[in-house]
Amino acid sequence: MWTELAPIGRDQGSGGYRRYAWTGADADCRTWFQEQAQARGLHYESDHNGNQWAWLGDPTAGDAVVTGSHLDSVPDGGAFDGPLGVVSAFAALDELRSRGVEFTRPLAITNFGDEEGARFGLACVGSRLTAGLLSREQAYALTDADGISLPQAMENAGYDPEHIGPDRERLARVGAYVELHVEQGRALDLTGDAVGIASAIWPHGRWRFDFRGEANHAGTTRLIDRRDPMLTYAETVLAARRAAELAGAVATFGKVSVEPNGVNAIPSLVRGWLDSRAADQSALDTVLAEVERAARERAERDGVDLTVVQESFTPVVEFEHALRDEINRLLGGQAPILGTGAGHDAGILSAAVPTAMLFVRNPTGVSHSPAENAAEDDCTAGVLALADVLEGLACR
Numbered sequence: 001m002w003t004e005l006a007p008i009g010r011d012q013g014s015g016g017y018r019r020y021a022w023t024g025a026d027a028d029c030r031t032w033f034q035e036q037a038q039a040r041g042l043h044y045e046s047d048h049n050g051n052q053w054a055w056l057g058d059p060t061a062g063d064a065v066v067t068g069s070h071l072d073s074v075p076d077g078g079a080f081d082g083p084l085g086v087v088s089a090f091a092a093l094d095e096l097r098s099r100g101v102e103f104t105r106p107l108a109i110t111n112f113g114d115e116e117g118a119r120f121g122l123a124c125v126g127s128r129l130t131a132g133l134l135s136r137e138q139a140y141a142l143t144d145a146d147g148i149s150l151p152q153a154m155e156n157a158g159y160d161p162e163h164i165g166p167d168r169e170r171l172a173r174v175g176a177y178v179e180l181h182v183e184q185g186r187a188l189d190l191t192g193d194a195v196g197i198a199s200a201i202w203p204h205g206r207w208r209f210d211f212r213g214e215a216n217h218a219g220t221t222r223l224i225d226r227r228d229p230m231l232t233y234a235e236t237v238l239a240a241r242r243a244a245e246l247a248g249a250v251a252t253f254g255k256v257s258v259e260p261n262g263v264n265a266i267p268s269l270v271r272g273w274l275d276s277r278a279a280d281q282s283a284l285d286t287v288l289a290e291v292e293r294a295a296r297e298r299a300e301r302d303g304v305d306l307t308v309v310q311e312s313f314t315p316v317v318e319f320e321h322a323l324r325d326e327i328n329r330l331l332g333g334q335a336p337i338l339g340t341g342a343g344h345d346a347g348i349l350s351a352a353v354p355t356a357m358l359f360v361r362n363p364t365g366v367s368h369s370p371a372e373n374a375a376e377d378d379c380t381a382g383v384l385a386l387a388d389v390l391e392g393l394a395c396r
């Protein structure tokens with residue numbers, strides 16, 4: 001399975017993946033998923049929101065055990081973030097069948113659509129829609145960098161966007177959702193374990209900072225006469241780093257757009273996106289308040305107008321303790337329990353169904369990069385751990 005997925009959406013230059021929602025690479029991943037489902041005799045369906053499901057047993061029976069992840073990627077992402085969870089789900093099912101277990105609950109494997117938000121700027125669109133955390137109206141208003149709307153993109157990919165929106169009936173059939181994911185940090189490398197269990201996802205959000213100044217000639221405009229939003233932006237980036245350090249949080253300006261974006265022009269607009277996360281809400285609030293304070297102070301000096309828009313926010317997610325404890329027991333009670341700063345579909349779904357996550361060791365902690373990695377032995381350990389969990393939850 002890994003070899004089949006490896007070339008899909010891989011950029012020859014960077015070696016990273018560009019599997020954006022509703023593009024050709026995404027379609028190839030989705031075809032692969034459907035083929036895996038059919039090869040195992042599973043009942044395949046794509047729901048109203050474009051999430052893919054592969055069912056063993058009766059999809060309508062209720063109390064299903066669901067496992068999976070996502071196949072899309074960030075720009076130049078790694079091979080493991082997302083696909084490891086989907087591939088491990090199919091491999092765990094193969095393992096359970098070879099063990100000859102008898103399933104007492106329906107099992108489903110999922111690929112949630114548009115998890116990374118690389119194209120429309122909002123993460124976990126598929127699971128958010130299903131869980132009712134993103135309305136149909138909000139989803140219809142999402143557009144990509146080329147001005148193509150989400151429903152248009154879905155339609156172009158051959159999916160009907162007419163009925164996107166909350167899917168409570170489907171969620172009501174799910175008794176537990178377990179997502180395996182490559183760790184996006186070095187906690188397991190430091191503890192020396194191949195597999196860990198998630199405790200919580202930090203509160204996190206994205207904020208757009210629009211710095212508006214005045215475009216002018218880079219050669220003839222005296223420094224004193226400029227209203228240069230790049231200066232304000234630069235100071236804001238440094239302020240975000242300082243604020244995050246002081247609060248024990250993380251803050252990143254990883255995306256920026258500049259108008260008119262000319263090498264010999266003072267910008268009229270610099271638009272920067274801040275991503276910030278912290279272990280608790282008050283630390284995150286502190287970071288935001290400080291970044292915005294520093295940005296406004298500098299904006300005034302530079303004669304720049306600033307607007308700050310919160311584009312997304314996800315509060316802290318504590319995974320359900322009973323399910324987490326049960327999984328810990330099924331794994332022998334020795335697996336480390338870790339918090340994470342990364343968002344996941346499991347975090348979104350936790351509002352509606354009991355969810356849990358397994359992490360597989362990432363020796364460098366690097367993620368959202370072509371250098372993201374996990375050792376084959378650790379991936380195999382992840383598959384076996386997931387199989388143990390699914391057997392404990394869904395089998396006799």
Ligand SMILES: [Zn+2]
Nearest residue numbers: 070081082181
């Ligand atoms: Zn992921």
